[in-house]
Amino acid sequence: DAKTxxxxxxxxxxxxxxxxxxxxxxxxxxxxxxxxxxxxxxGPEYVIHGLTSNVNNRMASxxxxxxxxxxxxxxxxxxxxxxxxxxxILNRSGGSNxxxxxxxxxxxxxxx
Amino acid sequence: xxxxxQTPRYLIKTRGQQVTLSCSPISGHRSVSWYQQTPGQGxxxxxxxxxxxxxxxxxxxxxxxGRQFSNSRSEMNVSTLELGDSxxxxxxxxLVRGSEAFFGQGTRLTVV
Numbered sequence: 001d002a003k004t005x006x007x008x009x010x011x012x013x014x015x016x017x018x019x020x021x022x023x024x025x026x027x028x029x030x031x032x033x034x035x036x037x038x039x040x041x042x043g044p045e046y047v048i049h050g051l052t053s054n055v056n057n058r059m060a061s062x063x064x065x066x067x068x069x070x071x072x073x074x075x076x077x078x079x080x081x082x083x084x085x086x087x088x089i090l091n092r093s094g095g096s097n098x099x100x101x102x103x104x105x106x107x108x109x110x111x112x
Numbered sequence: 113x114x115x116x117x118q119t120p121r122y123l124i125k126t127r128g129q130q131v132t133l134s135c136s137p138i139s140g141h142r143s144v145s146w147y148q149q150t151p152g153q154g155x156x157x158x159x160x161x162x163x164x165x166x167x168x169x170x171x172x173x174x175x176x177x178g179r180q181f182s183n184s185r186s187e188m189n190v191s192t193l194e195l196g197d198s199x200x201x202x203x204x205x206x207l208v209r210g211s212e213a214f215f216g217q218g219t220r221l222t223v224v
Contacts, residue, residue: 034212043116043202043215044155087155091210098209099145099168102155 004088009107012078020073020106022088027068032091034100035062035073037084044087044102047073083110114138116205116216124222130191133219137184137205144186145213146178149200158201161186162209190221198223 005023012018024033035047048055048062050071055062061074075082087105091098117136125131137144146158157170161180178188184205190197200220204213 032210036213043204043218044213046212046214049212098143098160099157099170100147100155100204100213101157102147104154 004090004103006086006088006103006106008104009109011109011111012075013111014080015077018075018078018082018108018110020075020086020088020108021070022072023070024088024090025069027090028092030092033062033064033068033071034089034091035060036087036089036100036102037082038087038105039081039084047086049091078108078110080110080112083108116203116214118201118203118216118219120219121217122220122222124224125193126224127193127195129193130189131193131221132187132189133201133203133221135186135188135203135205135216137186137203138207138214141205141207141214142184143206143209143211144180144184145204145206146186146188147202147204148172149202149218150198155202158188160209167209193223195223197221 032049034049036044038044048060050062063072085105085107087102089100119134143162145160147155149155160168164180175191180186200218202218204215206213
């Protein structure tokens with residue numbers, strides 16, 4: 001499985017943008033980039049995913065580098081509720097062995 | 113629509129016993145995956161079921177098993193419980209294999 005590398009922790013202030021980086025230098029052409037987050041005492045929550053183009057949804061934006069070896073999850077205005085562990089995961093499409101391989105993720109702290 | 117429902121939410125068992133956990137996926141979702149989360153190992157993939165068939169299995173001993181019913185509901189079973197099986201067990205459902213996964217709140221299993 002292709003691996004991802006994320007910083008262990010990041011800190012942000014409320015109502016400021018947050019850019020969470022992820023490196024995936026061994027990504028293959030059929031790997032989608034998925035982001036999930038886990039709030040305290042809850043199961044993981046889907047945030048966003050993309051293949052090659054940048055993606056936006058109501059929760060966040062995903063910026064994917066042209067060579068696809070890295071990506072950045074962007075929270076446009078952080079709130080206290082965004083404090084969570086964020087996981088960047090590569091998900092191979094069309095494969096028979098579908099599974100999500102979680103790393104340690106990035107612990108995001110949001111200061112009021 | 114209702115989310116992924118896991119029962120029970122909390123469970124205390126004694127070493128050597130067996131346990132069955134239940135997961136009801138989102139209506140219409142046919143793929144169900146199970147994950148174990150512990151402080152030391154993080155989130156680890158257990159197995160995935162689709163159309164009542166196990167499609168993929170993680171690196172866990174044979175004491176961990178599961179099944180999926182025709183209505184997509186799934187159960188996982190752990191036999192001969194060990195102290196190290198104490199963990200949060202999470203179930204996730206997807207509309208199709210590889211699409212965004214929706215997680216339940218989990219079942220917190222404590223083995224004493």
